[in-house]
């Protein structure tokens with residue numbers, strides 16, 4: 001199983017392509033399931049949210065990663081049905097966590113191409129309402145795998161998502177087509193720093209300078225920043241130094257299945273409420289990992305090519 005799908009910020013797919021008929025059948029028979037990767041405050045003390053990541057529970061091949069199917073889904077006729085299935089299943093989990101007293105916002109990946117389709121915001125809102133969810137607890141991470149057709153359509157698409165009550169995030173910032181012009185023109189609540197900016201930045205002075213500039217900029221214009229691909233303690237040093245407070249990556253926990261994530265949510269909140277009575281933990285001490293999650297950690301070792309286009313160099 002690979003960890004990245006293809007596209008400008010994704011590694012090349014490794015498997016044979018699946019036909020649209022096979023993908024449609026897989027959607028109809030609910031073979032796609034949401035996995036969940038936690039998002040934490042940088043000190044690891046507060047669970048801030050969770051990213052929904054698709055996995056295909058293939059009847060013969062077992063768990064298949066998005067690298068093998070997501071481009072075909074995004075560029076085929078079944079993306080709306082796929083979104084409805086996956087977001088719906090994630091919302092069912094979110095409502096269960098809320099019923100148990102744990103409010104956990106979810107982040108859901110949305111291809112930028114859908115912004116040009118007028119019905120997208122309403123369709124997503126209908127899915128949320130059908131599952132008794134709240135769009136304010138859903139962040140839509142916009143992923144650009146192609147150049148934006150026109151900035152006007154792009155801005156209008158993001159604005160429509162905001163009007164429907166969703167939070168909005170620009171995914172993969174610093175890589176591929178996620179440009180500053182899109183970030184500045186459209187009403188984004190959040191930018192998500194790509195792993196190519198985050199992992200190993202400490203050893204690359206230019207990345208350090210880029211991180212500092214981006215975080216200063218975000219602070220000035222009031223955009224929330226989350227860093228992804230945080231893999232080791234060294235990755236935290238520049239993030240702390242330049243004031244990035246939200247993180248996601250293997251250091252804090254890999255994507256896991258719903259039942260494992262429910263355990264994490266429960267243990268996290270139990271641990272927090274116990275701590276508020278006993279004050280036994282030291283500030284800065286992380287307690288997000290439960291032993292079973294340690295075992296699940298995967299470090300794939302591959303370095304995403306650093307396509308550093310920090311300030312709009314992709315000509316969008």
Ligand code: C2E
Pocket residue numbers: 002003004005010037052053054065066067070074086109110111143171172195228229230231248249250251254255300301
């Ligand atoms: P993404 O949205 O940038 O998601 C982050 C990817 O990085 C995930 O790979 C995640 O498992 C992986 N990752 C998380 N932490 C680390 C880390 O510390 N180090 C490294 N090396 N990788 C880390 P995954 O789950 O294979 O997904 C790959 C891409 O496929 C996603 O990239 C996203 O663009 C796409 N994708 C996944 N699920 C969906 C979905 O439901 N809908 C759509 N449209 N795209 C999806």
Ligand code: CA
Pocket residue numbers: 051109141171
């Ligand atoms: Ca994402």
Ligand code: CA
Pocket residue numbers: 171172192194228
């Ligand atoms: Ca990303």
